Amino acid sequence: xxxxxxxxxxxxxxxxxxxxxxxxxxxxxxxxxxxxxxxxxxxxxxxxxxxxxxxxxxxxxxxxxxxxxxxxxxxxxxxxxxxxxxxxxxxxxxxxxxxxxxxxxxxxxxxxxxxxxxxxxxxxxxxxxxxxxxxxxxxxxxxxxxxxxxxxxxxxxxxxxxxxxxxxxxxxxxxxxxxxxxxxxxxxxxxxxxxxxxxxxxxxxxxxxxxxxxxxxxxxxxxxxxxxxxxxxxxxxxxxxxxxxxxxxxxxxxxxxxxxxxxxxxxxxxxxxxxxxxxxxxxxxxxxxxxxxxxxxxxxxxxxxxxxxxxxxxxxxxxxxxxxxxxxxxxxxxxxxxxxxxxxxxxxxxxxxxxxxxxxxxxxxxxxxxxxxxxxxxxxxxxxxxxxxxxxxxxxxxxxxxxxxxxxxxxxxxxxxxxxxxxxxxxxxxxxxxxxxxxxxxxxxxxxxxxxxxxxxxxxxxxxxxxxxxxxxxxxxxxxxxxxxxxxxxxxx
Numbered sequence: 001x002x003x004x005x006x007x008x009x010x011x012x013x014x015x016x017x018x019x020x021x022x023x024x025x026x027x028x029x030x031x032x033x034x035x036x037x038x039x040x041x042x043x044x045x046x047x048x049x050x051x052x053x054x055x056x057x058x059x060x061x062x063x064x065x066x067x068x069x070x071x072x073x074x075x076x077x078x079x080x081x082x083x084x085x086x087x088x089x090x091x092x093x094x095x096x097x098x099x100x101x102x103x104x105x106x107x108x109x110x111x112x113x114x115x116x117x118x119x120x121x122x123x124x125x126x127x128x129x130x131x132x133x134x135x136x137x138x139x140x141x142x143x144x145x146x147x148x149x150x151x152x153x154x155x156x157x158x159x160x161x162x163x164x165x166x167x168x169x170x171x172x173x174x175x176x177x178x179x180x181x182x183x184x185x186x187x188x189x190x191x192x193x194x195x196x197x198x199x200x201x202x203x204x205x206x207x208x209x210x211x212x213x214x215x216x217x218x219x220x221x222x223x224x225x226x227x228x229x230x231x232x233x234x235x236x237x238x239x240x241x242x243x244x245x246x247x248x249x250x251x252x253x254x255x256x257x258x259x260x261x262x263x264x265x266x267x268x269x270x271x272x273x274x275x276x277x278x279x280x281x282x283x284x285x286x287x288x289x290x291x292x293x294x295x296x297x298x299x300x301x302x303x304x305x306x307x308x309x310x311x312x313x314x315x316x317x318x319x320x321x322x323x324x325x326x327x328x329x330x331x332x333x334x335x336x337x338x339x340x341x342x343x344x345x346x347x348x349x350x351x352x353x354x355x356x357x358x359x360x361x362x363x364x365x366x367x368x369x370x371x372x373x374x375x376x377x378x379x380x381x382x383x384x385x386x387x388x389x390x391x392x393x394x395x396x397x398x399x400x401x402x403x404x405x406x407x408x409x410x411x412x413x414x415x416x417x418x419x420x421x422x423x424x425x426x427x428x429x430x431x432x433x434x435x436x437x438x439x440x441x442x443x444x445x446x447x448x449x450x451x452x453x454x455x456x457x458x459x460x461x462x463x464x465x466x467x468x469x470x471x472x473x474x475x476x477x478x479x480x481x482x483x484x485x486x487x488x489x490x491x492x493x
Contacts (some may be wrong), residue, residue, distance in 0.1 A: 016142045029382035032341040033067070033073040033373040034186060035359070038065065038243030041078075043373040045361030047091035047139075048350040049099065051176040056081065057374065058088040058101060059346050061413075064110075064119070073376055082119035089138030089208070092148060101148060102138040105130035105166050106268075107191060116378055119414045126197040128189065129169075129182025132162030133153050136185060143211045146193030149200065149236070151210040151220055152188045154178040154246055165391070172259050173249040177226040177428065178205050186247030188220065188236055202251055203242035203272060208312065209290035210236070214305070217329075221288035221309060224281055227268075229422030231288045232275030233309060233320060235329055243424050265425055276329045277320055277488040278422060278463055279309070281429065282335055284486065287313035289347045291320075295355035300379045302388060302402050308336060310346035310360065315339050315371075317346065317360075321389050325491055332390035332487040345371035354374075362454065385478035388468070390485050394493045395441075396454040397466060404448040405472035405480075414470040417455050419462040434462070 021411065037043040047058035055076075056066045064082040082099070090102035096110045099119070107126050109290035130136060133155030140148050155161065157177050167182045174181035178260045188210065190200040206229050209221035218236040222228055227244040234242055241248070245268055247262035255258070260268075279285035289312040295301040308318040322331035345364035357378040364371045389400040401409070408414050417440060420432035438455040445451055453466065464487045468480040 018458045029380050029384060030337065031378045031380050032337075033376045033378070036074045036076050037373055038078045040122060041065075043349060044363035045372070046087065046089040046363065047101070048139075048348045048359055048361045049091045049093060050350055050353065051093050051097065051099075053353070055359065056091065056099065057361060058085070059093045060087050060089070060365075062086065062088070064088070064091075064099070064101070064345070066117075079117060081112075081117070081249045082122075084122075087137060089137045090150070092140055092142055095146050100140070100148065102140045102261070104136055104138065107140070107148070107150065116254070117311050122415050125195065126191055127167070128152055128184040129165065129167030130195070131165045131169075131182045131185075132160065135178070135206070137206075137208060139208055139210050141212050143190065143192075143218075144212060144216065148191045149210055149212075149218060150189045150191060150197075151204065151207040151410045152184050152189060153204070153206045153208065154180050154244070159362060164393065170249045172261075173246060175259070176246050176261050177426075178244065178246060180246040180249060183250050185250075186244055188218075189248065190238075199250070199252075200235050200238050200335050201240045201242065202247040203240075204243050204247065205244045206235075209288055209309070211291045211293075213293045213307070214296075219291045219307065221291060223287045224429050226426055226428050227424050229278075230281040231279045231285045231424055232289070233277050233279070233291065233307075234273070235276050239274070240273040241271050243268065247348045261426070268359040269424075272424075274490055275488070276322065276490075277333050278487050279318060279330055279333050279429065280484070281422075282465065283315075283484060284318050284335060285309060285316065285363070287311060288318075290349055292349045292351070292358075300351070300356040300358065302383050302386075303336075305391070308349065308358075309333075310349055312345060312347050313364070315344045315346075317342070320488055321387075323389075323391050325392055325493060328491065330392075330488055330490045332485050334387070334483065334485045341375075342377075343371040343373065343375060385473045385475070385480060387480070387483075387485055392487065392493055393452060393454070395458060396452065397487060398446070399466075399485075400454060401449045401451075401453045401472075405451075406474065409451055409472050410443050410445050411470065412443055414468060415440050415443070415473065416467045416469055417453075417464060419457075419459075419464045421462045438464070458492065460489050 044060040046060045049056040066081045067076040068397040086103040109123045111121040135156035139151040188201045206223040207220045317336045319336035345362035348361040391398045418437045420435035422430040442454045
């Protein structure tokens with residue numbers, strides 16, 4: 001067999017694999033592979049980092065392992081870089097190339113000073129409170145100035161508080177379903193480049209995902225539960241309060257003898273900063289983790305500048321489309337990848353240096369079907385039929401498709417729109433309140449890829465779910481039938 005024939009056979013096999021992936025994930029041209037992990041090692045991935053072509057994994061049981069990134073997903077060769085960490089869930093390199101890890105109560109820096117490929121110097125940079133509760137995990141992201149933002153989670157009523165705790169203890173803070181009995185639980189803290197740890201923003205429950213985008217925005221997800229009716233995505237700004245009252249006991253401006261759990265809901269609502277978007281619970285995201293931005297130049301599909309939000313409790317990655325309305329960001333969410341070869345437990349994400357592949361570190365921590373390990377998602381080209389952007393108009397929504405849909409995109413019967421809201425309160429989660437269907441009054445074609453859908457009853461303070469009910473493409477793999485796009489209307493045009 002000639003070399004040219006062999007190349008043709010290999011290409012055919014590759015395209016067949018890509019086609020299989022497209023069938024598993026309709027309309028998406030992505031190859032999903034399981035990356036080989038070390039034998040007999042619990043592959044519970046708490047954090048990911050990349051340096052000099054090497055992929056670093058923080059495992060929840062305490063080890064940091066490293067492997068050179070290679071094309072064959074089954075050929076990753078892992079070695080131990082560092083060990084002894086308490087549930088590491090955040091990991092970044094500093095400006096000097098040293099590895100920083102967030103443990104349950106400490107930001108630790110580890111260095112390989114003798115160049116043998118293994119850390120030999122461990123330095124504690126700062127501390128915060130620790131009650132001993134299993135739920136008190138900590139994530140991190142760079143601030144772009146040599147410092148880092150730390151997302152310090154609350155404790156859960158399902159786990160105990162130890163007799164001896166680390167840091168200052170609050171009896172008031174110990175109350176509630178998710179509680180903040182020790183300092184800075186439920187906060188985003190700022191570890192500055194001068195080594196100082198400063199409070200930045202409060203009101204979080206379990207913000208197991210914090211990231212900085214290319215515009216300098218700091219994004220944090222949170223998880224549905226008490227004071228979080230559904231899963232939100234927040235734009236984090238200094239001094240803001242994001243709704244979970246337990247953290248207020250550590251706010252220097254909060255009265256020391258005032259129990260935040262005895263404050264009325266109206267007062268809490270008057271203080272809180274609303275999410276930029278909310279995800280319909282279960283339909284899109286159950287437990288959000290680390291957001292990440294689509295890279296420029298369409299290296300990972302046609303969604304440059306938008307956000308991916310993984311689901312830690314489902315085999316899903318969501319996509320977020322944002323716009324500025326009245327000086328504030330809001331927008332729409334939809335599913336990006338779902339099911340098929342994608343596992344559950346999607347916890348941490350990082351792009352390979354070429355931005356064409358996304359590594360997804362996974363751990364489910366016992367919540368649902370077991371799924372631990374590492375997957376690589378590679379964009380193999382092509383443009384699926386999808387709604388690239390969903391923007392608010394005075395009477396509805398402007399839909400910009402990635403490619404021209406068929407003539408049924410102009411039919412009123414192709415769209416069903418209903419709205420609802422979630423209520424953030426002391427109860428765990430929220431049902432959909434005030435759910436109604438809205439009459440689609442017109443569909444206007446702007447150009448071959450852009451349509452305006454007008455509805456009755458558009459209002460602020462609700463989520464508007466637009467579902468496509470008709471096939472809009474002749475290609476079954478690119479049909480949008482049954483796809484849902486949900487816009488969080490915080491304010492009107």
